[in-house]
Amino acid sequence: MTSLRAAPGVTIATALGAPRSQLLLVLGDDDLVTGHRASYWTGVAPAIEMDLAFATIAQDGINHADLWYQLIVGSELSGNDPQVRAAVDAIGLGRDPGDYRHAILCERPPGDIAFSIARHIVVDHVLATRLDALTGSSDRDIAGLAGKIAWEQRYHLRHAVRYLGLLAGAEPAQRSRFTRALERVVAEAFGLFESFAGEAEVVADGTLPVAHAELRDAWLERMQTVLAPHGLDGVLDVDEVPSDALGGRLGNHSPDFTDELWPEMTTLYRSDPAAEW
Amino acid sequence: MTTQAALVDRVRTAIEAVPDPELPPVTIGMLGMVHDLEVDDDGRVRVALLPTFAGCPATDMIRIDVEAAVAAIPEVSDVRVQFHYTPVWTPARISEEGHRRLADFGIAPPLDPGREDDAGPPAGAVSLPIVSVVEATSGRTCPWCESTATTRDSAFGPTPCRDLWMCTECRQPFEGFKSA
Numbered sequence: 519m520t521s522l523r524a525a526p527g528v529t530i531a532t533a534l535g536a537p538r539s540q541l542l543l544v545l546g547d548d549d550l551v552t553g554h555r556a557s558y559w560t561g562v563a564p565a566i567e568m569d570l571a572f573a574t575i576a577q578d579g580i581n582h583a584d585l586w587y588q589l590i591v592g593s594e595l596s597g598n599d600p601q602v603r604a605a606v607d608a609i610g611l612g613r614d615p616g617d618y619r620h621a622i623l624c625e626r627p628p629g630d631i632a633f634s635i636a637r638h639i640v641v642d643h644v645l646a647t648r649l650d651a652l653t654g655s656s657d658r659d660i661a662g663l664a665g666k667i668a669w670e671q672r673y674h675l676r677h678a679v680r681y682l683g684l685l686a687g688a689e690p691a692q693r694s695r696f697t698r699a700l701e702r703v704v705a706e707a708f709g710l711f712e713s714f715a716g717e718a719e720v721v722a723d724g725t726l727p728v729a730h731a732e733l734r735d736a737w738l739e740r741m742q743t744v745l746a747p748h749g750l751d752g753v754l755d756v757d758e759v760p761s762d763a764l765g766g767r768l769g770n771h772s773p774d775f776t777d778e779l780w781p782e783m784t785t786l787y788r789s790d791p792a793a794e795w
Numbered sequence: 796m797t798t799q800a801a802l803v804d805r806v807r808t809a810i811e812a813v814p815d816p817e818l819p820p821v822t823i824g825m826l827g828m829v830h831d832l833e834v835d836d837d838g839r840v841r842v843a844l845l846p847t848f849a850g851c852p853a854t855d856m857i858r859i860d861v862e863a864a865v866a867a868i869p870e871v872s873d874v875r876v877q878f879h880y881t882p883v884w885t886p887a888r889i890s891e892e893g894h895r896r897l898a899d900f901g902i903a904p905p906l907d908p909g910r911e912d913d914a915g916p917p918a919g920a921v922s923l924p925i926v927s928v929v930e931a932t933s934g935r936t937c938p939w940c941e942s943t944a945t946t947r948d949s950a951f952g953p954t955p956c957r958d959l960w961m962c963t964e965c966r967q968p969f970e971g972f973k974s975a
Contacts, residue, residue, distance in 0.1 A: 571951040585849060
């Protein structure tokens with residue numbers, strides 16, 4: 519049973535445990551947590567272009583999460599209704615850490631630029647692969663929103679691939695540092711393709727047209743094409759997925775989330791869930 | 796024209812005249828954001844808008860401004876604004892006047908027909924291309940000197956809907972309205 523901290527009087531009509539809601543939490547939580555981690559570079563990135571990029575990627579992630587959560591609350595996107603607004607905020611920021619469904623990789627600290635850029639490249643290609651599939655969803659709202667977000671995602675991919683070229687073509691010491699980051703990120707990225715509770719149901723009714731396990735193959739093909747020109751496709755040969763990168767889809771998160779990101783991300787909301795903004 | 800049809804026209808005019816909060820010379824009518832409008836016999840108005848960007852934080856302000864503009868019409872008893880993602884907004888919805896005002900404001904309009912980058916999303920399912928070309932292959936028209944000898948400096952700009960360009964002709968930087 520999922521419990522929510524919400525303003526008095528706010529009720530959430532749809533059970534968060536329903537398969538469609540679980541799918542939307544997976545989509546929203548990956549975006550929300552990726553957005554929060556991207557925001558770290560605002561003002562401190564080593565290049566202005568990267569600063570602007572991560573600031574925008576952060577804003578996109580958090581706003582896209584908001585839209586996925588809106589689809590849990592109502593079939594029409596109507597985030598302006600005060601009750602809907604309060605319910606969406608409660609979903610985004612009022613859950614206990616164990617009720618979040620994002621992958622562990624998304625919650626890892628920003629680390630250095632090599633790690634952040636490696637994660638940016640890998641995660642944005644996962645999201646792009648999944649958005650492509652979702653444009654064929656049997657759920658009209660999900661398909662429409664996926665198409666809209668997919669088109670905007672081109673800008674994220676473009677930025678990711680630009681820095682892939684720069685870091686892959688850097689001096690040997692930087693290149694090997696970047697390669698090591700990419701190896702770790704790719705291995706942990708397998709956690710993004712774990713199935714969530716209710717996935718079989720939403721795959722069966724076409725809400726999620728392609729299961730996460732199959733999306734992984736499509737993503738690997740994409741990554742092969744992107745990495746091969748830089749001689750980095752070897753990082754895709756993963757012998758063993760680290761066990762501590764798994765479990766996010768079921769709410770088993772690392773201390774990076776439970777002890778660090780979650781408290782910071784939700785502190786303002788928890789201090790007064792009924793506050794009006 | 797019936798009274799009802801006249802009222803619908805007035806409501807539409809009021810909505811379309813609402814300025815974009817981040818691009819004041821351009822109205823949401825010029826941007827092609829108004830998708831659907833219903834006015835019933837009791838003066839209840841339902842407006843469906845298409846956001847230019849899904850992650851646009853200005854949508855709330857636009858909604859408030861549209862509600863205020865419509866509510867100012869005496870015959871209107873109630874107004875409800877919703878944002879829709881189908882059909883998908885595309886740059887092709889921007890009017891000629893919108894293009895002109897964007898350029899006058901110093902922002903290159905998004906649609907240069909025929910350029911791959913500006914074609915806008917296709918109808919129906921989207922398949923993202925695998926990005927192999929890093930830099931933009933074609934330049935926007937510089938809003939200052941109208942040269943097309945321009946390069947993209949950054950895929951991200953001051954708002955989610957704008958990117959940054961440089962004109963190699965007049966050596967001026969400028970912003971572009973993204974084609975998403």
